Amino acid sequence: MKKSYLFTLLFALVAGFTSNAQVVISQIYGGGGNSGATYTNDFIEIFNRGTVAQDLTGWSVQYASATGTSWAVTNLTPVVLLPGQYYLVQEAAGGTPSVALPTPDATGTIAMSGTTGKVILVNVTTAQTGVNPTGTQIIDKVGFGTTPNGFEGTGPTGTVLSNSLSAQRLNAGCVDADNNATDFTTGTPSARNTLTTISICSTAPSIAITSPANAVILSPETTNVNVGLSVSNFNVANGTGDGHIHYTINGGALVMKYDTTPIAVPTTPGAYTVYVELVDNAHAALVPAKNATVTFTVASYTNAVTLAAVRAAGVNAWVNYTGTSIVSFSRPLSTGRNQKYIQDATVGILVDDSAGLITTTFAAGDGISSLRGQLINFNGVMEFVPNQDATKPSTGNVIAPQVVTLADIAANIDAYESRLVQINGVTFAAGDGTAVFTVNTDYVINDLNASVFRTMFPTTEVDYIGAAIPQGPRNISVLVSENNGVARVAARSLADLTLSRNDFDAIDGLSMYPNPLSGKILNFSSAANADMSIKVYDVLGKEVLSSKVINNTVVVSNLNSGVYIVKITEEGKTATRKLIIR
Incomplete structure (x- = not known):
């Protein structure tokens, strides 16, 4: 009896099919598999908000980038979609697995934008053309985010999506005024499929905030x-x-x-x-x-005069940075990022300006100040996303990289993240005299510990892609990064990888004391006990003292309380030390 009743019901539904059944795109999510993503895969969800069933045979969903004209197609698995029933189309997965989607009703391989783009539901499987396809084959169209040039009504959904936000049709998919700008909101992704409880749309009045x-x-x-x-x-x-x-x-x-x-x-x-x-x-x-x-x-701004205070504000905080730091490496907007690695005497941070709001040109050694923006986390790296231009108060500053070990970095990545440091006695495991660097590749490096050197900058920005991987132990200057808690380092140039073994090398038996210093006399000693000289730099990289070491001492009475970098030279060898004066 139950089987007979079911076949009777399906026959009645099929008999009631119409060509304009109100099937709509109810949810779009493109952040799948990114850092912090809700799901591993992107997805497109459709919904029957009407009163009759719809046969989806021969239908497809199609995606194009915000300004694109090429449409990627995922065919729908034939099904009779009942009134109030959802249908889930799984798309491509990102590189950071998260939670699996509910069982998809159709599966494709489209890698969708996590922020903005456009999706259409069509009753054919032929790929559409143009920036904004039209015609009777278009069942529904959604421009999501803020910049797509294809949408229904007065505008797109209007809010940029993210790894934790999807575009969602209001009232569980029931609202459709043919206006993406008012029919959608954003929220935590919650994918629904044909097994989800039926949700019949009400004809009662409703109001929602989009x-x-x-x-x-x-x-x-x-x-x-x-x-x-x-x-x-x-x-x-x-x-x-x-x-x-x-x-x-x-x-x-x-x-x-x-x-x-x-x-x-x-x-x-x-x-x-x-x-x-x-x-x-x-x-x-x-x-x-x-x-x-x-x-x-x-939000309100957190005011900060040091980068340590900037980092202490925490992810998602809005910060007004009025101090001055030094740029150690600048990446152009042409790469799509407009990034600047900046640091002061204690910490560093990565400024990520993909919107190009910083129009002032910066190069390594330039001072940078007047930064306003928000802190975000990207794959474990704290980034400063500006919302205005920055100023350049100085040029030609020198950064004396702190000498550290790979073990130091691994033990406390945040202390060194986005800073330029020096690692001595490093060996590249792949350095055999013939192998060359290729872009976006990990290379094992060792001092007494193993870590990863990554070629994460393109050939337009660095000069060592295609160059031979160095052989034998050497000293290298690198920028510290990470990938979700795993440390990795990158060089700015071939010169960073071809330092002499003496460049910034630790001087045997070097001692600088007392440190912190409360008096006026700074003492030095070494195993060689040879002629020695020093240069002292403030947190801005400005040289504030240059002196020979006489009788193992230097008078520093003219230096104010604060943090300094001391560069010591003896017999052609150099070393750096951090000095705190109280």
Whole structure:
């Protein structure tokens, strides 16, 4: 009897098929397998929000980049999609496994953008063409993020997606005003498939807030927030429709609104709560009540005068850095990153300006100041993402790299991350006299410990790609990085890899004391006890003292309290030491 009933039901559903069944794209996620991703794979989810079933035979989902004209195709596995039923299309996986998707209903290999792009649902399997395909074959279209040039309605979904955010059609997929800008919000990805509980769309009135995302933290530079609204099954008007909207901001005065345009909220740093509700023409709340709330925060800056204070602010903090650091390596915007490795006397940080907001040109040895922006974590590396240009207060500064070991770096990566350091007596395991460096490759290096040297800069930025891997022990200058807790280092140039064994070499038996120093006399000794000279640099890399060591002492009475780098030279050998003066 159960089988007979099921076949009867399916026959009735098939008999009721229509060519315009309301099947829509209900969720898009492109951050799969990235650092911090919710899922291992990207996915596209579709949903039958209509009242009749739809046969998906011969249908496909297709993806193109934000401005692309080439559409990648994933064919849908034939199925009868019932009203209220979801369908999950699994796409490509990233390199950092996370949580597996629920069992997909179709599988493709499309590597989608984690931030912005466009997806179409079509009733054919032929790849579409053009930046914004049209025609009766297009069942639904979604431009997600902020920059796609293909979308439905007045604009795309409007919020950049991330490794932990997906674009989600409102009301569990039921809202469809043919306007991506108001039909979608962002939230934690939650993939649904044909086995997910059926969710029949209601015909009752509803109101939802489409933007900003709930609990989002916005830039301190934000002066106005547009709260987007989506209303279904209810005609908002001034006395001529079903009713209108009441809203409050932070529990303040009630405001009456007679359209569904965004609510403009003037902002200064602080927390905000916006409450909206549908009411009838007599200002009475509907029964049952139809309302929505969103909370968001406009962040405040943490002021910092040292990079140590910048790092201490923590990931996601917004920081106003007013100190001055030195650029050790600058990468151009043409690479897509516009990165600067900067450091002071104690720590370093990577400035990642892929938006190109820093228009001032910086080179190694330049001072950098007036940085404002947000701290993020990328594969374990703390990065500073600026929101304005920076200033260049000085040029020609010298960075005396601190001599460390691979064990030092492995024991405390954060202490050395993004800094230029020197490692002595390093051997490349692959250095056989014939092998050459290739880009994006890991090479095992050893002093007394093993670690990874990575060629992570392209040939347009460094001159050692294609050069022979060095043979034998040597001293190298490198920038310290990591990949999710695993240390790795990279060189800025071939010169960094071909230092003399004496370059910055530790002087046998070298001792500098007392350190920290409270008095005026700094003492030096070594095994050779030969003529010795020193140069002292402040945290900006500026030389503040140059002196010969006489009777094993140097007078440093003119130096203020602070942190310095001392470069010591004896018999052609040099060494560096950090000096603290109290």
